[in-house]
Amino acid sequence: MNKVEFIDMLRRHIADVGDPAFINDTVIYYQDYIDTAIRKGRSEEDVLSELGDPRLIAKSIVASRDEAYGSGQDAGSYGQASAGGYEYSSGGAYTDPNAGGSEGRYGSFIYDGRFHLRTKRGRDISLPLGLVKVGGAAAAILLLIGAGYVAVSLLPVIGFGILALLIYRFFKDNF
Numbered sequence: 241m242n243k244v245e246f247i248d249m250l251r252r253h254i255a256d257v258g259d260p261a262f263i264n265d266t267v268i269y270y271q272d273y274i275d276t277a278i279r280k281g282r283s284e285e286d287v288l289s290e291l292g293d294p295r296l297i298a299k300s301i302v303a304s305r306d307e308a309y310g311s312g313q314d315a316g317s318y319g320q321a322s323a324g325g326y327e328y329s330s331g332g333a334y335t336d337p338n339a340g341g342s343e344g345r346y347g348s349f350i351y352d353g354r355f356h357l358r359t360k361r362g363r364d365i366s367l368p369l370g371l372v373k374v375g376g377a378a379a380a381i382l383l384l385i386g387a388g389y390v391a392v393s394l395l396p397v398i399g400f401g402i403l404a405l406l407i408y409r410f411f412k413d414n415f
Contacts, residue, residue: 243274243284246294253298257305266301272358 241249251267270291277287291297355372357365 241288243271243288246274246288246291247271250294250298253295254301257302262305270297272364276364 247267254263274287278284354366355369
């Protein structure tokens with residue numbers, strides 16, 4: 241079986257879900273997973289054998305989605321289904337459950353110690369996870385410094401405002 245046959249069989253077997261957006265998101269996820277693994281030097285046959293039978297994957301996805309609906313989730317969410325070390329969750333996000341991944345509307349996922357962000361146009365931006373953590377910490381520090389700078393900058397204005405109010409009240413009450 242090749243990638244095209246795998247994807248076609250997967251699409252046919254999750255068609256019972258009836259939600260075209262869910263079906264499309266799931267198929268795109270598996271296409272991207274296979275393409276990424278091949279770009280990293282693995283053979284197509286190796287990747288497909290690791291994933292297993294697309295009918296079983298589809299059965300698992302449909303069952304987990306049905307289970308999610310049964311647990312009171314709204315009709316707009318998909319629940320979760322895992323495969324190949326990634327975890328697919330509602331909203332088109334991909335996370336690695338073992339790495340504490342984050343979610344994103346267009347697909348962010350953590351894999352092999354790297355943070356991947358799928359843009360709206362399908363481009364995959366990959367950064368080392370350590371760099372993302374350092375960048376987040378730096379952004380938080382800069383935000384605090386900026387807020388402190390604004391507060392310190394406003395102190396003279398607030399002081400002059402209070403002084404003007406006191407002078408106004410003094411003259412209003414005494415004259």
